[in-house]
Amino acid sequence: MWSRLSRFDRAVLVVFVLILIIAAIGPFVAPYPPTVADPLQRLVSPNGAHPFGTDENGIDVLSRLIAAPRTDVLIAVIATTLSVAIGAPLGVVAGYFEGADRRAMRWISEGTLRLLDVIQAFPVFILAMVLVAIHGTGPVNVVFAVAFVNFPVFLRLVRSEMLSLREHLYAEAAVALGNSELGVGFKHLLPNAWPTVLVQVSVTIGFAVLLTAGLSFVGAGVSPPTPELGAMIASGAKFMITGQWWVAMFPGLLLGLIVFTFAAMGDIVGKLMEPGQRAIPSRRLLSNARIAPAAQAEAAAPSAQDAVLSVRGLAIEASGRPPILDGVSFDLMPGEILGVVGLPGSGKSILVRAILRLLGHGLQRRAGHVFFRGKDLAELDEKTLRAIRGCEILPLLPNAKSQLNPLVRVGDLMVAHIRAHNRCSRREAHARAARMLGAIGIGDAEHWLAAYPHELSGGMAQRVCLAIALVHRPPLIIADEPTAGLDVTVQRQVLDLMIELCHQSGAAQVLATRELGIVAHYCHRVAVLDEGLIVEMGSVRDVLLAPRHAVTRRLIAAADLRAVSTAPTTNTSSKMVP
Amino acid sequence: MTDTLVAVEGLVKRFYLRGQNYVGAINGISFEIGRGETLGLVGESGSGKTTVGRCLLRLVEPTSGRIRFEGSDITQLTKRELKPLRSRLQMVFQDPFASLNPRRTVRQTVEEPLALQRYAPAHAWLGMITEILKRVGLGPQYLDRFPIELTASEQQRVGIARALITSPKLVVLDEPTSTLDPTVREEILGLLRSLQSSMSVAYLFISHDIMAVERMSHRVAVMYLGHIVEQAPTAAIMADPRHPYTRALMSAVLSPDPARRLPRSLVVGEIPSAINPRRECPFYSRCPIRLDRCLDDVPPMAAVGPEHGAACLRWRETSEVLAEVAPE
Structure with missing residues (x-):
């Protein structure tokens, strides 16, 4: 106290x-x-x-x-x-x-x-x-x-x-x-x-x-x-x-x-009077008998020549605690989509934030490198990093609506973003924003460009964020639960659009999600995280159809409700009201 | 019918705006829930499914319609008469953390229904609390913890214990797992089902997740824009869905099996505004197989089979027509 x-x-x-x-x-x-x-x-x-x-x-x-x-x-x-x-x-x-x-x-x-x-x-x-x-x-x-x-x-x-x-x-x-x-x-x-x-x-x-x-x-x-x-x-x-x-x-x-x-x-x-500071240590940290990361060997290997993103032996820790991420290494090729899955608290979101270097709350990098097109993001100065973050690497986070400034019209936001990294007149930028809205399936572009974010539905807001994310055809997108909170029919539309736009622009993507169904149908490769370690990584088919690690099997079982489903026990069915 | 616990007839809820405008949250729905049975109410946000649950508990006042619970119409009860009913009619909420008072321990939270209803003498409470916590999988070491010290799964278990401690006949489960991780979701759904068989409680299971609904429910009702568009026993609706919206919901499910081909998405756009709804098929604006006569009136519930109804004019040919407009 x-x-x-x-x-x-x-x-x-x-x-x-x-x-x-x-x-x-x-x-x-x-x-x-x-x-x-x-x-x-x-x-x-x-x-x-x-x-x-x-x-x-x-x-x-x-x-x-x-x-x-x-x-x-x-x-x-x-x-x-x-x-x-x-x-x-x-x-x-x-x-x-x-x-x-x-x-x-x-x-x-x-x-x-x-x-x-x-x-x-x-x-x-x-x-x-x-x-x-x-x-x-x-x-x-x-x-x-x-x-x-x-x-x-x-x-x-x-x-x-x-x-x-x-x-x-x-x-x-x-x-x-x-x-x-x-x-x-x-x-x-x-x-x-x-x-x-x-x-x-x-x-x-x-x-x-x-x-x-x-x-x-x-x-x-x-x-x-x-x-x-x-x-x-x-x-x-x-x-x-x-x-x-x-x-x-x-x-x-x-x-x-x-x-x-x-x-x-x-x-x-x-x-x-700030609430809840009584210390009950989390079970995760108590039972922390850690195994030596098998991925360590991979960390030493040189990164692939033409990888967009190459993470090498990344370790993140909160000072004085066991690492939250340890020895995480992978390469991402142009146009490739890597799904990142794991149990809650396994480090998915931390990995996403670590790549973007948006840690905070006392978290710091203890070891490792994040190479983006050969440059080590971990070593860049803030100013250079900011320029890359807005333009070449794009974060796509959940709850898009809360990320849009409520006082700025959708059109103004898009125009500002287009002009931030691109020399063009307001008029050209506006025309381009209207074309972008059309491309993501939002009709009546002029109406929506003049709208404020609160007028958009969650699905529309996420699509607008996607459109903004893809303005400058970034070679890399880092997404964390991009469809959380959206309805299932809308989720499909957003994901389909995201994949299509990535395909057109050749962007690679790291996609952290808790929905294995998204990984199964929208990713090329998948990495399974457990307590900060990558315990299994490979093509989506290999990993999901023939899982080798217990955590992977548990995730699959949880995702496939039909697989564990039996009919409800008692059935005292009553007639339906016509 | 002797085994009917709840019978809802022609329930309407409108939220009035300025002037003559209103939001048609529920536009005349009817359903029944038998004792010990689970009715799954599935639909997307804006379908009015949460409002149905809140009307059942009178957390919002229905505009019209009747809700009979164990034979008596609860829409007519005064607030005072409603109180004893609360021990038999309970609710579990969507966001487990937000639904617990942050300044109350687990024991204080679970104790409250007992104290309010003067349920059993006070010296028996601790025993009852420990017992119900054990049934939801929490040991006595949790009694004095605060919500912030619990995991999401433990928080939701406390919410379930609070709802079940007075042995209610019906519990409204309002998206109890939608904010939880899939691995935890599985745990909580399993727990709810085992509690149902041991305590013979009926559930109204409200969810946007048709897979969870399939796993939990004896019967399923599909809601869209304040209407029930299809209703049937679970097996029947899963095997032979007749309303295009039910089909759309099912086709939107992403199976974790990469070998299974993704069915084509059947609908585009989003649920339209519920302000001043017209008398027409609610799904018209997004329906892939709509006809001009769908605009004439809200389609009646057609009897597809025993206990299976679908509010679609083309229910006889849904599969064939859909296969034409959206080939695999």
């Missing part, structure tokens, strides 16, 4: 804990009694006995400083807790009313929000002062005043969290189990909103301290002799011009420090 914090965060945390300690035990550890006046020691400047001097009553400023946070922080914490206690449940109810079927409930919700607008639009300070003026001064009234002006913040926050959290599938699952909708709000959604609320709590406490001090400063809050920062600043302010600066300045600095610390703690609370 500690390790997730920066040095600054740790410092803030230490100061935060110190403030809490002082708030708890301050009055008992102060060197002088913080409320007992000593007329002989009035306005003594800082010295050995009184490091921060004394005030107009002759009380040690340091002692009062140590005693003061108890008042301010306590009021702020109680007031903030109160505003959460009022605001959060009302927020859940408001969120529930908002989504209700009945119009009356939505009106109540709407009306409440407008009322809150009024409270919030009213200057916080004046509102608090009015409240204190009606009920008189004193710490209890300050608590209510501060709570009253802050609860709308939590109501709004929780309400908006409800609106977004209830879109989660587990909210629907909870309704299906028999929860009422309000019950789902309190039992399932509110706990998931706490992290956000706690961040706000921390910030609010900081502001509440400031508000408390402010009210006391104008004489509407805690009054002397109780040690309190606002009142101390007020009583010291008049001495600023006569030269006794220490009476007001030290409380002012402390007030600033407290407010800042609580505000900064908001971020830290947020970081600490």
Whole structure:
């Protein structure tokens, strides 16, 4: 937990804990009694006995400083807790009313929000002062005043969290189990909103301290002799011009420090509440009795002369862990399509990303080379690599729709891509984009060029990505689950198109997928990965019809449901409704 | 009929947009599910199959039509009356991780239905939870884990345990394996089938994967654009599909056997918009064997054989005509 914090965060945390300690035990550890006046020691400047001097009553400023946070922080914490206690449940109810079927409930919700607008639009300070003026001064009234002006913040926050959290599938699952909708709000959604609320709590406490001090400063809050920062600043302010600066300045600095610390703690609370870092080591890493890679010998062999892509002994690891890929070697000839398959976690996606050098998340290359037309991609500088990546090697990733910038029209995107590596006018590029859409079976090109990505279906988006991928007739395509999430009839169309376009342009392809059916019909060769090693590689027919490795057999069995299928056991068939 | 568990009649669900426009998610479908039986509901995204499952649990309110569950019409129940029904009518969701509350342990998740339904005294719960977890293949060491600490397969097992702990009569399985790896898919389907035979629960198995549907179901209903276009016992529909859309779905399956020739793809394009559907054959725009009279009305369900119906005017000649327009 500690390790997730920066040095600054740790410092803030230490100061935060110190403030809490002082708030708890301050009055008992102060060197002088913080409320007992000593007329002989009035306005003594800082010295050995009184490091921060004394005030107009002759009380040690340091002692009062140590005693003061108890008042301010306590009021702020109680007031903030109160505003959460009022605001959060009302927020859940408001969120529930908002989504209700009945119009009356939505009106109540709407009306409440407008009322809150009024409270919030009213200057916080004046509102608090009015409240204190009606009920008189004193710490209890300050608590209510501060709570009253802050609860709308939590109501709004929780309400908006409800609106977004209830879109989660587990909210629907909870309704299906028999929860009422309000019950789902309190039992399932509110706990998931706490992290956000706690961040706000921390910030609010900081502001509440400031508000408390402010009210006391104008004489509407805690009054002397109780040690309190606002009142101390007020009583010291008049001495600023006569030269006794220490009476007001030290409380002012402390007030600033407290407010800042609580505000900064908001971020830290947020970081600490990030979910799920309890370490249960994955089984894969525990049972890691690795065999020496048989493919190692192949790694030493020189790469084939005319290969487009030649991977040699590639090893990828996350620092300090066993390798995720180990000794991966293969050659890819022009126009050849290599399928990469394996169990989940075998390293398929990592291999794809390693070739494109798009690792990240602490993964790094430990050994090996990736030669693309003779150049070692692993050794190229970023700039050269970027030029190759966009133009000569094209990534084709799943969920195409999410990769298209939602604010850019399809046509503009294609034109930009065409012109990025090609000198031509906008008009020429536009005409070429229209022809491309026609080639991938999207009629009414002008309509779709003017469309935004959200108007496209998943299949269309993936076809547009394909068209973009193939603009510059790249010699190599690297695809990772290019048809995931598409319907079966659409998947066929996209795959057929992909193969046809590859065939026309002579592009080679690495295609990582979990669907063996795609490999069987669209690839020339297949590599089977298991725990980062290529355990079997060969022509599709050889591997799929005569598998030698257990993993390959398991993949085939899983893909061919018919092969393991028997008719369902019991058949209490009922008649169909005509 | 004594062994009917669920009978759906003329179910319609419309989502209204601005003005008079609406999305016709379900346009009048009827089917039955017997006790302990699995009905496979297959179709592509946008066919309305998920909405059918959500209507059955009243997670969305049907626009019209009747859903009789164990004899009583559940579309008329108030929310309060619905609650006790939840223990007999459950659901397993598509995305196992998203369907679990990330801040609840396995034990808290599986316990919730018991607590909500006051099912058995509280001291018996832990025993019941351990028992159901054992049946889905999870040991007691999983009780205090959070969803993020589980694999996708384990997460879905927890989802299944949560649905089955109150011994429901019907479980709606909404694409329970579509986000899983094929090797895991096989595991979960096998588990669901063995649980069915030991607990005699009926399933509505919703999927886009006709192979998984074939493996799981006693009977199959094919949905397209809010209509059931073909319905039959599994063996009959697999051996002799009569609706061109059923044929298209089957021909789109990619067999992992490279020696088997890929059948020609029968349809082009994608499922059309469901906004303000016209009274015509829903498959008309993509059908390779359409006729002008297909535009006259929604084709009625023709009785192809015992318990086998197809909503196609050309059901008698589907194979022959398709062979002409799309030769192998």
